Amino acid sequence: MQRVAFLLFPGFQVMSLAAASVFEFANLEMKEPIYETLYVSETGGKIMSSLGLAVETQAFDDPTFDTLIVSGAPQEAVPTAGERLFMQEALARSRRLASICTGTYFLAHAGLLDGRRATTHWIVARDIQKRFPKIKMEEDRIFIIDGSIWTSAGMTAGVDLALAMVEKDHGIDVARAVAKKLVVYHRRAGGQSQFSALLEMDPKSDRIQSALTYAKRNLRTPLSVEQLAEAAHLSPRQFSRAFRSETGQSPAKAVENLRVEAARLMMEEGRHSIDVVAQETGFADRERMRRAFLRAFGQPPQAIRRNAQREHAA
Template identity: 35%
Template sequence: MTRRLIVIALFEGVDLLDVTGPPEVFSLLQRETDDSAGYDVVLAATATDPVPTSAGVRVVPDTTFYELCGRAIDTLLVPGSVEVDDLRTVTAVVDSVIVEWVRDLAGRSRRVASVCAGAHILAAAGLLDGKRATTHWSTAHQLAAEHPTIAVDSNPIYIRDGDVWTGAGISSCIDLSLALVADDFGEVLAQKVARQLVVYLKRSGGQNQFSAALKHIAPTKRVEDMRLYVAEHAANALTVSSMAQHFHLSDRQLTRIFKADLGTTPAAYIESVRVEIAKQRLASTDETLVRIADASGFGTADTMARAFRRSVGITPGAYRQRFSLRP
């Protein structure tokens, strides 16, 4: 079986984990298969001088972009880089020289993938025109504003649109890399690699970048108290009315507060927290779906299944199959 050449683009200020994470995934495949299969990973830059990364660590390229001219590439992987100003505004960095090389190399690659803000480089190279794509949530608005022909979705962990893959923020490079392995060699080998890494097999591409706790940032002490109350009582018979009564509010007042400060309804927020509780139990225990539904506040397995389809896009059983941490 022919080994697949993966080229990872290097440039000054690149996020270190974006560069080092994928090769770890690809190299572990070698433990699970014979020598004739797998990947050859090459780090390429404009020159072979050490490249300073965002973490201050310098990475030495294996080759230059120019030396790759004429070689058939299986996968071109483009990491990202961002700048943060004094107001803590995050902006994706796009080097025009890198963009030109990426455009050239992509033309000789079977598929192209980006990690984090690397999607901005693919976009500048015209590789995402008319496609659906994701990137780190902090730069998604920039990507959408600068490239209106791209259908930007800031929620998923990764998106595949034809032969172009885009990944979300930083650690999702592991999820994206596992998805590439699964696409090339099947779910069984990808699962074995994931266990070597001690991570989930993969978070599904449609899984949100945020858990319920991180997605909604409480702007006031009162709202934070409400969030904590939900976290503490979600597994019980918590309703909008009982919550409103606890905070000496009407149902309508409580709903207005949630809508104004969290951008969602109390009922939707309660459900999202219950889904998070159920996810943890599905991944870490062998409890029945009925038991998990009761323990997470859903009451019945059918109610839990409907909530999972709405928020996760798969059933609780399918979630357990994909993400179980148990052997």
């Protein structure tokens, strides 16, 4: 049986413990206790969360777990000297050390992420990168695996992290069954963006939403303003004005964002050549797609694919 410990500290965020349900349901799926879930802290006893809910913990002593997961908090949390030492020993003696959301601060303060790729909640990613320049921060990721250290984005991304652990330990069928019982996706890939182009635009009217849905389904075509206006049942002039008013961007920019999002997923899957990806997502040629990737991510498509391949190998 694998021991999974959650490291809690005063002011931790309860949402971090949602990941524990993944291990609970893995036990139910396997009809035997394959995971033992523990809650540890420096002092032991009741640890108060940011929500005012207290969780009973045991004082950490032996850092030998299969997996140690550091919880997040609504703001930066700095580990004590004892917590730093505990995490450093856990990294040496446990199979996996992970953080959820802003738990990345804990690992960063302990120097455990120096020279490693990591992610965290997008709100604090740039602050961590600025203050801990040795970390290779990738702010637009659901989770990242670098050796024995796993880091995840904010809040619900901890569930994706835990599902990936179950998949690694017991196979994709078990992880998929757990996700289904938890009524969550199985599973957002680690390399998937923390953002969605459609959610970012958040149109207010059904007409503009219909145009965006049409665009997403027809990315391979040129997608002129006239086509989108027809899908919205508006004149081109009315459509352009309403679109910018509701989304804050032009139809052309919105279409590019949708194309980039689709192309990035195809690049990370790695099943198609760059030329095929460019054609299937409507960029027409690889150079136009490369320029769009640089604008959106600051990296060319090849770099996105290499990062995904490294995560898959890990």
